[in-house]
Amino acid sequence: MIMPNFSSLKFLAILLLFGSLASNLSAQVVHKFSGKVYSYGDPCDDVKVELKQAGEVVYTEVTKGNGKFTLEVQAESEYMLSLSKEGLKSKTIWINTKQTEKLAQQPPNFKFDVGLKKDKRSKYDELYEIPVALIKYDRKKQAFYMDDTYGDLLDRKKKRLRENAPRR
DSSP states (O other): OOOOOHHHHHHHHHHHHHHHHHHHHHHOOEEEEEEEEEETTEEOOSOEEEEEETTEEEEEEEOOTTOEEEEEEETTOEEEEEEEETTEEEEEEEEEOTTOTTOSSOOOOEEEEEEOOBOOOOTTGGGGSSOSEEEEEETTTTEEEEEOHHHHHHHHHHHHHHHHSOOO
8 A cells, every 4th residue: 555645745735725826816807097186177185085895995095286096996896986075075986897807908097087066055966976977898999988978967957957947
């Protein structure tokens, strides 16, 4: 009967374990996003940038004088990005990285701007409690893009509601 060499088996088991871990780490695809916050044309400092995944805060940053911030997000995920500053109306952007894990090449760093306006309370505030834009991947263009048509729709709806409101 041949006795197995346990030190060789241990070495083989450790090698397989580390190979498996390395394979899992390299499989995590990360996408980079860079944003800049403006208020009435000027870069906005002290804006709280908060990234949530499934309701949990996964990243927080406060913008400096240039209004810039950067994010790294995992592929095949969804996030809510909230931008807020005292005295300005907050904005939320939905980031969707679905269908980006097995791309032939990594998309370029996606850059976008966000404008914040003065926080004026109105009866239309509930319209802005949901995301005003969506960032997602376009397979044809092989890049991320920002669809902010929802924010435009909200602005048009608010304008129509004002125009059709009874006069006092």
